[in-house]
Amino acid sequence: MIAQTLKWVGGIDGFLELIDQRRLPGELVRLQCRDTERLYEAIKTLAVRGAPAIGVSAAYGLVLGMQKLTDTDDSERGLEVLAKSCEYLASSRPTAVNLFWALDRIRQSAERFVADKPNAKLQALREVILAEANAIYQEDVKMCRRIGENGQKFIKQGAGILTHCNAGALATAGQGTALSLMFEAHKKGRKFKVYVDETRPLLQGARLTAWELKQAGIDVVVICDNTAGWLMKQGHISAVITGADRIAANGDAANKIGTYSLSVLAREHGVPFYIAAPSSTFDPSIKSGDEIPIEQRAAEEVTTFGKTQIAPDSVKVYNPAFDVTDASNITAIITERGVIKNPNADSISKYLRS
Amino acid sequence: MIAQTLKWVGGIDGFLELIDQRRLPGELVRLQCRDTERLYEAIKTLAVRGAPAIGVSAAYGLVLGMQKLTDTDDSERGLEVLAKSCEYLASSRPTAVNLFWALDRIRQSAERFVADKPNAKLQALREVILAEANAIYQEDVKMCRRIGENGQKFIKQGAGILTHCNAGALATAGQGTALSLMFEAHKKGRKFKVYVDETRPLLQGARLTAWELKQAGIDVVVICDNTAGWLMKQGHISAVITGADRIAANGDAANKIGTYSLSVLAREHGVPFYIAAPSSTFDPSIKSGDEIPIEQRAAEEVTTFGKTQIAPDSVKVYNPAFDVTDASNITAIITERGVIKNPNADSISKYLRS
Numbered sequence: 001m002i003a004q005t006l007k008w009v010g011g012i013d014g015f016l017e018l019i020d021q022r023r024l025p026g027e028l029v030r031l032q033c034r035d036t037e038r039l040y041e042a043i044k045t046l047a048v049r050g051a052p053a054i055g056v057s058a059a060y061g062l063v064l065g066m067q068k069l070t071d072t073d074d075s076e077r078g079l080e081v082l083a084k085s086c087e088y089l090a091s092s093r094p095t096a097v098n099l100f101w102a103l104d105r106i107r108q109s110a111e112r113f114v115a116d117k118p119n120a121k122l123q124a125l126r127e128v129i130l131a132e133a134n135a136i137y138q139e140d141v142k143m144c145r146r147i148g149e150n151g152q153k154f155i156k157q158g159a160g161i162l163t164h165c166n167a168g169a170l171a172t173a174g175q176g177t178a179l180s181l182m183f184e185a186h187k188k189g190r191k192f193k194v195y196v197d198e199t200r201p202l203l204q205g206a207r208l209t210a211w212e213l214k215q216a217g218i219d220v221v222v223i224c225d226n227t228a229g230w231l232m233k234q235g236h237i238s239a240v241i242t243g244a245d246r247i248a249a250n251g252d253a254a255n256k257i258g259t260y261s262l263s264v265l266a267r268e269h270g271v272p273f274y275i276a277a278p279s280s281t282f283d284p285s286i287k288s289g290d291e292i293p294i295e296q297r298a299a300e301e302v303t304t305f306g307k308t309q310i311a312p313d314s315v316k317v318y319n320p321a322f323d324v325t326d327a328s329n330i331t332a333i334i335t336e337r338g339v340i341k342n343p344n345a346d347s348i349s350k351y352l353r354s
Numbered sequence: 355m356i357a358q359t360l361k362w363v364g365g366i367d368g369f370l371e372l373i374d375q376r377r378l379p380g381e382l383v384r385l386q387c388r389d390t391e392r393l394y395e396a397i398k399t400l401a402v403r404g405a406p407a408i409g410v411s412a413a414y415g416l417v418l419g420m421q422k423l424t425d426t427d428d429s430e431r432g433l434e435v436l437a438k439s440c441e442y443l444a445s446s447r448p449t450a451v452n453l454f455w456a457l458d459r460i461r462q463s464a465e466r467f468v469a470d471k472p473n474a475k476l477q478a479l480r481e482v483i484l485a486e487a488n489a490i491y492q493e494d495v496k497m498c499r500r501i502g503e504n505g506q507k508f509i510k511q512g513a514g515i516l517t518h519c520n521a522g523a524l525a526t527a528g529q530g531t532a533l534s535l536m537f538e539a540h541k542k543g544r545k546f547k548v549y550v551d552e553t554r555p556l557l558q559g560a561r562l563t564a565w566e567l568k569q570a571g572i573d574v575v576v577i578c579d580n581t582a583g584w585l586m587k588q589g590h591i592s593a594v595i596t597g598a599d600r601i602a603a604n605g606d607a608a609n610k611i612g613t614y615s616l617s618v619l620a621r622e623h624g625v626p627f628y629i630a631a632p633s634s635t636f637d638p639s640i641k642s643g644d645e646i647p648i649e650q651r652a653a654e655e656v657t658t659f660g661k662t663q664i665a666p667d668s669v670k671v672y673n674p675a676f677d678v679t680d681a682s683n684i685t686a687i688i689t690e691r692g693v694i695k696n697p698n699a700d701s702i703s704k705y706l707r708s
Contacts, residue, residue, distance in 0.1 A: 025666040164580075195672070198656065198665070200554060200578040206657070206665040214666050221670045224554040224656060225580035226612025230677040233614060258580025260587060261619060268618050302552065302578060303560070305659050311552070311560040312379040312568050316575045318549070323584040 002183055002216050003169045005053050008060050008133070012126040013067060016060045020047045021170055025211040033057075036065045036085055043092040043099075050171020051245070052140050052278070055098030058089045059133035062106050065089075066126045075114050075125040082110055082129070095295065098280075106132050137173045143278050144174030146336035148184035151241070154274055154334070155185040159192040159238045162228055165256035166204040167243025167276065168212045177243045178276040179212060181334070186218050193219045195237065199256060200225055201301040201319065225258050232269040240266045244277040244333075251327025251343030252289025253277075257320050263329035272331040279335050284352060289324035297321050356537055356570050357523045359407050362414050362488070366480040367421060370414045374401045375524055379565040387411075390419045390439055397446040397453075404525020405599070406494050406632070409452030412443045413487035416460050419443075420480045429468050429479040436464055436483070449649065452634075460486050491527045497632050498528030500690035502538035505595070508628055508688070509539040513546040513592045516582055519610035520558040521597025521630065522566045531597045532630040533566060535688070540572050547573045549591065553610060554579055555655040555673065579612050586623040594620045598631040598687075605681025605697030606643025607631075611674050617683035626685040633689050638706060643678035651675050 007017045016033040022045065023029045031047055033039040039061040042048050048057050065085030069078060086103045093099055109132045110125060117124070155161065161182065168179035175183045182194055194213055199205035206222050213220040223231065231237050240262050244253040253259075253275050266273040286292060299317035303310060311317070333340045340351050361371045370387040376399065377383045385401055387393040393415040396402050402411050419439030423432060440457045447453055463486045464479060471478070509515065515536065522533035529537045536548055548567055553559035560576050567574040577585065585591050594616050598607040607613075607629050620627040640646060653671035657664060665671070687694045694705050 026663050197580070198554070200552070200580060203664050210669050211666045214669060219670075221672050222656060222665050223672050224611065225578070226551070226554060226615060227672065227674065227677075229615030229618055230611060230674065231672070233677075257578065257584060261580060261583030261615065264583055264622050265615060265618055268622070302576060306662055308660055309380050310557050311576050312565045315564050315568060316573075318575050318577050318581065318585070320581065320584065323581075323587075 002175050003212050005170050006048065006057055006060075006173060008063070008137070012063065012123070012130050016057065016064065018042055018048050018057065019170065021049055021208060022047050025207050033064065035067070036061050036088060039064060040089060040092045043089070050166065051096060051098040052172040053170070054093060054096050055102035056133070056137050056140055056173040058099050059102045059106050059136045061085065061089045062103065063126070063130050063133055066129060069122065073122050075120050075122050078122045078125045079110060079114055082107060102136055105136065140172055141174035143336040144172050144176055144180045145184070147177050147276050147278065147334055148175060148180030150336070150339055151181035151274065151276055151334040152184060152188070154239055154241070154272070154332075155181055155190060155192055156238065157190050157192070160195065160236045161192060162195045162197070162231070162237045162240045162262070163209060164197040164205060164242045164259055164262060165199045166208040168209055170208050170212055171243070177278065178241045179209065181241060181276055182213065182218055183216055186216060191219075193221060195221050195223055195228070195231060197225045197228060197258065198222055199258065228262055229265040232265055232271055237269070237271050239272050239274060241274045241276055244275045244281050245322060246286070246292055247275070247277065247282045247333065248286040248288050248292060249284045249348060250288045250345040251330060251333070251348055252292070253325045253327070253330060253333075254289065254292045254294070254322045255325065257323050260323040260325045263325040267329055273329055274332050274334060275330055276334045279337055282348065282352060284349070289326065292324055294323070295321040356529050357566050359524050360402065360411055360414070360527060362417070362491070366417065366477070366484050370411065370418065372396055372402050372411065373524065375403055375562060376401050379561050387418065389421070390415050390442060393418060394443060394446045397443070404520065405450060405452040406526040407524065408447060408450050409456035410487070410491050410494055410527040412453050413456045413460050413490045415443045416440065416457065417480070417484050417487055420483060423476065427476050429474050429476050432476045432479045433464060433468055436461060456490055459490065494526055495528035497690040498526050498530055498534045499538070501531050501630050501632065501688055502529060502534030504690070504693055505535035505628065505630055505688040506538060506542070508593055508595070508626070508686070509535055509544060509546055510592065511544050511546070514549060514590045515546060516549045516551070516585070516591045516594045516616070517563060518551040518559060518596045518613055518616060519553045520562040520566075522563055524562050524566055525597070531632065532595045533563065535595060535630055536567065536572055537570055540570060545573075547575060549575050549577055549582070549585060551579045551582060551612065552576055553612065558610075582616055583619040586619055586625055591623070591625050593626050593628060595628045595630055598629045598635050599676060600640070600646055601629070601631065601636045601687065602640040602642050602646060603638045603702060604642045604699040605684060605687070605702055606646070607679045607681070607684060607687075608643065608646045608648070608676045609679065611677050614677040614679045617679040621683055627683055628686050628688055629684055630688040633691055636702065636706060638703070643680065646678055648677070649675040
């Protein structure tokens with residue numbers, strides 16, 4: 001069974017149900033968000049994470065925001081409340097591009113609706129907002145499935161796949177990006193094994209990816225990040241598949257720290273290295289990986305575990321959230337629209353224009 | 355200040371004082387071992403760890419074992435008690451080669467003494483045992499310092515050094531093997547920075563190496579294991595220096611899991627990769643790395659942290675303690691007797707015969 005990260009329950013007066021990812025893998029708890037404050041908190045505290053999942057959640061957050069407006073029928077008042085909810089939710093994860101994109105899209109469609117039909121009742125506007133949120137949800141589900149389908153030839157019977165971090169159902173409304181390939185192959189009855197890097201410091205691989213794959217009945221083995229090269233050396237890995245956070249015009253791809261090392265190790269051992277990501281991940285305004293800003297995160301993520309201190313007091317830490325994999329190390333990028341082999345500035349520009 | 359892992363206090367009726375490494379880096383607590391049972395427990399529970407440190411501790415454990423014998427003056431009775439202590443202590447870490455070596459050495463020297471002087475009193479035998487334990491201790495201190503001195507040309511002013519796991523003072527009676535190079539360079543006033551892999555799953559890098567280097571006033575930065583490649587790519591690393599657990603006749607070297615990947619990443623980035631280890635690490639009976647058995651360790655080391663579960667229930671885990679670095683990836687091996695450049699079967703056999 002593939003995890004369903006989020007689900008809207010009911011009509012315009014409904015609520016959003018989320019898997020609380022902070023409790024995984026220990027417990028599967030579903031969080032009911034019945035107002036924007038609760039959803040804001042869920043995004044901020046990483047109960048829901050992953051760019052697409054955050055975007056879809058925020059879209060539904062705007063549906064929740066409209067529920068407060070009970071003393072009027074005026075759709076202009078509705079737009080004001082919508083604008084405030086947008087601003088509020090945008091501050092929950094200030095660097096999440098999908099979040100802003102989803103909020104803008106809903107707002108624009110609401111404004112268009114009111115501009116077209118100035119006399120429309122608030123209820124009709126609320127229906128438009130819910131419909132747009134549902135559309136974003138459905139598009140995400142479809143995008144995930146298509147990525148999975150497009151990558152099927154890369155998961156062979158008996159394969160040993162290595163993945164890093166979490167690019168799965170928990171990060172999207174659908175069945176994920178990198179993991180979507182595995183879910184599709186599993187549905188087709190193919191047998192393969194997935195090695196999951198635990199992915200320090202936040203352990204998204206051990207906590208989330210391993211849980212998702214196990215739930216779906218896929219054969220999964222957790223390893224420490226430093227074990228991947230040794231597995232390749234012993235011939236256990238036939239492909240590495242990861243997601244990406246941002247892909248430059250020349251194909252250089254930013255993804256969770258550790259991805260770059262995997263790409264070097266894969267090349268050394270003749271193992272193909274694939275990235276699975278939606279077209280929205282390409283940022284043609286960025287020429288190469290050198291221009292991608294790398295978020296530096298708090299030392300405490302590395303030096304403490306829960307309440308346990310695992311490094312000396314006030315020791316210096318280098319904790320970048322991402323690294324950049326050179327396009328030349330990437331065998332192919334798999335998107336919802338197809339496969340870009342040997343990605344480079346030419347092949348990507350051709351793809352983006354097609 | 356370089357940590358002093360262990361210290362014998364007093365004469366034949368003295369005791370062994372150990373830094374309790376389970377409490378680091380949170381607290382610096384010294385454990386007083388006044389009988390073999392306490393020492394056995396300290397070795398078994400990793401209060402003391404690192405092959406040379408375990409060997410020296412066990413040697414002193416035999417001095418402790420003799421203290422029980424208060425009702426006789428007979429050195430033959432002494433040899434019986436010594437044999438029993440050897441057997442008992444040998445079972446504390448059944449795969450620790452240095453432990454067996456140290457116990458055997460003390461026993462042989464005690465047996466030689468009694469064979470030479472059958473009428474010697476027990477007290478004289480006890481003095482011989484303490485003297486031999488002290489000799490093992492002193493040799494270890496000297497070995498460490500010589501390794502450090504022999505590797506000085508590899509730590510340049512302004513260098514960025516990367517190390518993995520703990521091959522430091524905490525693992526030896528002296529100032530360590532890999533870290534000895536850094537302590538010596540620091541004594542000489544050279545400025546450099548050491549990046550320390552946290553070294554999952556047991557975090558010896560974050561917990562122990564970072565603590566040691568910081569205590570000594572060396573500039574240290576802790577990183578997650580998956581960050582090393584990205585640091586090299588950015589040009590921050592000028593040398594990788596690690597210890598080794600066992601080196602085959604052809605120069606292939608077993609060391610903590612993750613070392614192999616570092617060697618591949620180093621070569622990719624044109625960074626020299628050094629191993630610092632005593633001559634006793636060479637095992638000429640083993641032709642190549644393929645023959646080195648790799649200890650597989652418990653899944654719980656990876657799936658739980660203290661009492662917190664960080665991977666799904668009963669998920670499969672691949673948790674090898676070591677990997678093997680090909681000799682061709684090793685720029686040089688630094689020992690107490692010199693430097694073996696481009697190690698291979700020829701250069702090592704020449705070194706071992708010299």
